[in-house]
Amino acid sequence: MSEPLSVTQRVLNTIAATQRIPPERVTIDSSFQELGIDSMDGVNILFALENEFDLTIPDEQAKSIRGIREMVEGVEKLLAAK
Amino acid sequence: MRRVAITGLGAISALGRNLDEYWCALRTGRSGIAPLECLPPGTLRFANGAEVRGFSHRGYFADKQADFVDRFAQFGVIAAREAVSGAALEWTPELRESTAIVTGSCVGGQTTQDLGFVNLYKLGLPRVNPLTIPRVMSSAGASQISMEFGITGPAYSISTACSSSGHAIGQAFWMVRGGQVEAAITGGCEAPFSMGNLKAWEAMRVVSPDTCRPFSKDRTGMILGEGAAMLVLEPLEAAQARGARIHAEIVGFGMSADANHITQPSIDGAARAMRFALRDAGLSPEQVGYINAHGTATQANDVTEAAAIRAVFNAHAPRLAVSSTKSMHGHTLGAAGALEALASILALREGILPPTANFTTPDPECDLDVIPNLARPAQVEYAMSNSFAFGGLNAVLVFRRA
Numbered sequence: 001m002s003e004p005l006s007v008t009q010r011v012l013n014t015i016a017a018t019q020r021i022p023p024e025r026v027t028i029d030s031s032f033q034e035l036g037i038d039s040m041d042g043v044n045i046l047f048a049l050e051n052e053f054d055l056t057i058p059d060e061q062a063k064s065i066r067g068i069r070e071m072v073e074g075v076e077k078l079l080a081a082k
Numbered sequence: 083m084r085r086v087a088i089t090g091l092g093a094i095s096a097l098g099r100n101l102d103e104y105w106c107a108l109r110t111g112r113s114g115i116a117p118l119e120c121l122p123p124g125t126l127r128f129a130n131g132a133e134v135r136g137f138s139h140r141g142y143f144a145d146k147q148a149d150f151v152d153r154f155a156q157f158g159v160i161a162a163r164e165a166v167s168g169a170a171l172e173w174t175p176e177l178r179e180s181t182a183i184v185t186g187s188c189v190g191g192q193t194t195q196d197l198g199f200v201n202l203y204k205l206g207l208p209r210v211n212p213l214t215i216p217r218v219m220s221s222a223g224a225s226q227i228s229m230e231f232g233i234t235g236p237a238y239s240i241s242t243a244c245s246s247s248g249h250a251i252g253q254a255f256w257m258v259r260g261g262q263v264e265a266a267i268t269g270g271c272e273a274p275f276s277m278g279n280l281k282a283w284e285a286m287r288v289v290s291p292d293t294c295r296p297f298s299k300d301r302t303g304m305i306l307g308e309g310a311a312m313l314v315l316e317p318l319e320a321a322q323a324r325g326a327r328i329h330a331e332i333v334g335f336g337m338s339a340d341a342n343h344i345t346q347p348s349i350d351g352a353a354r355a356m357r358f359a360l361r362d363a364g365l366s367p368e369q370v371g372y373i374n375a376h377g378t379a380t381q382a383n384d385v386t387e388a389a390a391i392r393a394v395f396n397a398h399a400p401r402l403a404v405s406s407t408k409s410m411h412g413h414t415l416g417a418a419g420a421l422e423a424l425a426s427i428l429a430l431r432e433g434i435l436p437p438t439a440n441f442t443t444p445d446p447e448c449d450l451d452v453i454p455n456l457a458r459p460a461q462v463e464y465a466m467s468n469s470f471a472f473g474g475l476n477a478v479l480v481f482r483r484a
Binding site: 043046047058060 | 127285286287291343344345346382
């Protein structure tokens with residue numbers, strides 16, 4: 001049996017799948033700009049993350065996200081609170 | 083080309099069931115935004131909307147007639163009845179076939195469609211109501227109005243998201259001005275409060291958790307609304323000849339496409355629509371005294387619209403009064419252009435500019451005179467009404483005081 005993927009890797013994979021780009025292009029330090037993520041893409045990624053982790057991401061929290069690291073941390077926080 | 087008079091007005095919205103109630107709310111800055119009554123609390127991340135609260139077809143339509151008409155088209159007929167009754171045209175057979183009906187709707191019969199889906203996917207029923215199709219179609223408003231008054235001229239609907247009824251009124255205006263028709267009933271109707279549609283808006287994360295604060299620094303997004311507004315247009319000369327009450331003239335229409343992004347607005351596209359409307363009206367920017375803004379209270383719209391207004395009006399921009407009445411009637415999507423056209427017309431007619439309600443803190447990025455919270459007495463000669471849709475389809479109307 002293979003190791004389950006880390007939360008970080010699942011977030012990165014979800015972003016790659018939503019943006020239709022190869023997973024190796026997405027790192028925790030990638031900026032939205034270099035991945036071509038605009039505001040509507042951002043909303044789309046939040047939707048995909050909600051599905052991937054069976055979460056509800058509040059609007060207030062969503063608004064404060066500026067980068068991929070914050071996305072990973074946000075998901076981890078919500079998972080911990082579950 | 084002929085000058086075009088507005089001789090009939092009708093409205094139903096969160097602000098009331100007729101024109102007087104609508105205007106009373108606008109001039110006193112009373113918002114119709116309230117907790118949603120269509121869904122149980124907690125169903126959505128947002129709790130408020132601008133609904134026509136407590137609405138039932140009873141008192142407007144016989145049960146049998148209402149079976150054939152979705153809520154959105156019922157609103158359209160109700161507003162058209164008030165507009166047509168006020169215009170008091172004599173409906174000769176000739177006039178009936180030379181009158182146009184052009185209505186706007188963004189999403190059509192959402193509540194009907196949702197009910198069909200609930201039957202299929204939730205209740206597991208094998209069939210939906212056979213009236214689903216004629217109730218859902220977004221042109222149903224135009225059809226129902228034509229049947230209501232026996233009007234047999236050109237009739238159609240325009241669907242350009244949040245600009246739908248701006249485009250509809252503009253098209254009707256051009257047809258009357260160009261002599262293709264002798265009168266027009268035009269406007270928009272919308273009833274977007276279905277669970278499925280509201281969930282889609284929730285997913286976009288553009289709806290405010292509290293209220294609509296256009297141009298405020300602490301704005302948190304839009305508030306959805308429902309309702310309808312209709313206008314009766316006819317040649318100015320004909321209206322004068324029959325001694326009709328003329329609420330205002332419609333003098334300009336401009337449209338443009340951003341060709342940019344499916345949700346992000348562009349300064350250039352909005353500015354071009356405003357310039358085209360001024361050119362169509364033969365006006366210089368300095369002649370406009372009031373703009374009823376698109377003003378959705380999303381971060382993106384308000385900054386972009388303010389920049390576009392400054393680009394078009396330059397040195398005149400600081401002297402221009404601009405308000406967003408969406409702060410009171412909500413964003414009624416395909417009816418927005420029509421309700422806001424009415425707000426502009428009534429502002430000219432009554433000499434009172436409706437405010438931007440719920441305003442708290444100025445935003446340096448929306449540096450305009452937004453008439454915060456209190457209506458302002460002002461005799462204005464020309465008013466502009468902006469509609470900028472998702473997908474970058476823009477429609478701008480210009481009105482003149484009668």
